[in-house]
Amino acid sequence: MSTPALAARRRTPRGAAAFAVLALLLAAGLLLWSKWLPYSARVGELSGTHAWSGSSVLAGASIEAGSGPSPAAGWEFTKVYALAVWKALVAGLVIAAAVQTLVPRRWLTAVLRRRSRPSSALVGGLLSTPSMMCSCCTAPVATALRRSGAPTAGVVAYWLGNPLLNPAVLVFLVLVAPWQWAATRFVVGALLVVGGSALVARLAGDRVAASAVDEVAAQHEEGRDEGPRRFLPVLARMSAYLVPEYLVVVFAVGTFAGWLFPLGESARSWGVLGVLVALVLGLLLVIPTAGEVPLTQGLATAGFGPAVVGALLIALPAVSLPSAVMVVGALGRRVVGWTMVVVAAGSLVSAGLLTVLV
Template sequence: MSTIRQPRFALGIVTFVLIAVIGLFYVKWFPYYNRAFVAASQHSIGKSILMGTAASAPAPSWQAALDYALAYGKAIWQAMVLGLLLGSAVQALIPPQWVARALGRSDFGSVVNGGLMSLPGMMCTCCAAPVVAGLRARQAAPGAAIAFWLGNTVLNPAALVFMGFVLGWQWMGLRLALGVLMVFGLGYAANRMVTPKEAEASRDALRQMIDEDAPGSAFSRWLKILGRMTLRLVPEYIVLVLLLGAARAWLFPHIGPDVDNSLLWIVAFAVAGMLFVIPTAGEVPIIQAMLSLGMAAGPAGALLMTLPPISVPSLAMLGKSFPRRVLAFVSVSVVGFGIVAGLLAVALGF
C-alpha cells in the first residue's frame, strides 16, 4: 500500500468504526440497557406486535397489512438505516483483505469469528441482512456470513436478558444452548456446502476487487453502493412486510388452550415462525402473550427458535448473496431447531 493510499484507508476505517460505535450505541446499546431494567422490574417489555392482547390476529386485509408494517417500521427503521450504512461501508471503506483474513476462510475459525462479531450488533434479521450482503460482497465465507447473520438474533445478549426476566431463565437457557448450536453448526455446514470451484471463484473475485480499488474513491464508492443497496433491498422488503402483516391470521390462528403440545402444532408454529418477520426481541412479548392466553409450551418453544433468526424478507434480501441451496438448507434447519426446541420444552416441563 502506497503512502498516498494509507491515509485514505485510515480515514475510511476510522469513519466505519465511528458509524458502528455511535450508531449501535444510539440505536441498540443504550436503549437496551434501559429496557433491561424495565424487564427486571415489570417482567415485560411491551405488548405483542403480532396481535397485541387479542387472542387472534386481525383478518387479512389492506388495513391489517398497513397497521403491521407501520408498527414494525417504527420499531426497526433506525436499525435498518444503520444496517444499510454499515453494509455499504464494509464494501467501500474496509480493505477487502481484512475481511478475507478474518472471515474469508472455509474453516471453523472463520465461523467462530463471524458469530462472535455478531454479538455487539444485536440487530433483527432484516437489519442485519445489508451487513451480511456487504460482507459477502467482500468475499466473506458463506459459513462466517451465516454465523454473523444468525448470531445477531439468536445470540443477542439483550434479548437473552429480556427473555430471562420476562419468560423465565429456563427459556433463556434453552435459547442459548440451541442458539450456539444453530449459529456455529449451520455456519460450519454452510462452508462444507461450498464447492472448490465456487471457493476459487471467490478468491479470484477478491484479487480483482483489490486490484480495482482506485485510490481516492472510497467515499464516492460508498455513496454509490449505499444507493444501490437501498434501491435493491428496501422496496421488496416493504412489499414482503406488508404481505406478512396481512397474512398474520393465516400464519398464527386463534391462540388458546387448544394450541397444545401435539407435534402438529409444534411443526406448524416452527414453520410460521421461520416465515414471519419481527423486530429485535419481538419474540419475547409475543411468546409471553401467547402463553398467557393458554397456549402450551411446545409451540412456544418452536417460536423461541424460529421467529428471530430468519424471515421471508431477510431471505429475499440475501437471495443474491448465497447459493439458493445454502438458504434453503438454513431455512429447513431453522424449522428443525424450532421443532427440537418445542419437544425439549415439553420434555423439560416448561
C-alpha cells in the same frame, strides 16, 4: 489503467487503517444510537418490573389468529413494524455501505476466512453479538460481507448470530421469563450459529450466487466501491433495491399474517401439529428485535405447551421471509434454503429441550 484502479492500488496501509477505524467509529455510533442506549434503558425498566410492557407486533397491528387476508392489516402491520425497526434498518444500511467502501476486503477475508468452517462460523457469531439486530436489519450487512468475499460460514453465522445470540434479548428473557427459556435460547442459538452455519456452508458447497461473484470480480478489477468517495453512492444503491423489496414483502406478510399465524385458542390441542405449524410460521413471520418475547409469553399464558414456545424462541427471530429475500441475491438460493432447513431443525431441538427442562 483506470483512475479508480490506480487509487485502490495506491492506498497506503496507513490510509486503509484510517478508513477501517472510521468505519468502526461509524458503526459504534450508530449502534449506540439504535441499540445499546435503548436496550440499556429497557434492561433498567425490566429489572424493576420483571414484566414485559407492550404487545407483540401482531397485536399492535390488530391481527387476529386465523383471520383472512387483509391489505388494510398489511398496511397497519408495515407501519407498526417500520416504526419498531427503522433505526436499526438505517444503522444496518449505513454499516453495510461502510463495510463495502471503507474496510479493505483482504482484512475482512483475513478475519472471517479461517482454516475450518466451524472456526469461521465462530468468528462470525462473535462479531454479530455487539450489533444485536433482527434478521432483516442485519441482512444488508450480511450481504455486504458476502459481496466483499467473506466465506459462507462466517456470513451465515453473522446473519443468524445477530438475532439468536443477542445479549440484550437473553437478558430480557432472564428478567421476564422462566430461566429455562433463556437457557434454551442460548444453548440452541449457539449450536445453530456455529455448528449450523458450518453445516450450511458444507451442504451448499460454500457457493455464492453467480451475480454476486461477477460483481465482486468487477469491483476488484475496476477498484469500484472502495474509498470514502464511494460511500454515498453505494449506500444509495443498496437502499434503492433492498428497502423497496423489504417493505413489499413485509406488507405481504402482514396481509396474510392471520393465515400465517393460526395459533388461536383451538390450536392448544394440536399437539405435534401445533409445533410444526409454529415452526413454519416462525420461519416466515417477521418480527422486530425481542418481538418473540411478548408473542411467546402470550401463547404460554393462553395455555400453549413448552414445545410450541421452544420452537418459536428460535424460529421467530432467526430468519424470516423478508430477510431471506434480502440476502438471497448475495448468498444464493442454496445457502438460504439450507439455512432455513437448519433453523427448522434447530427449532425442533429447542422444542424438545424446553419440554425436558420445564
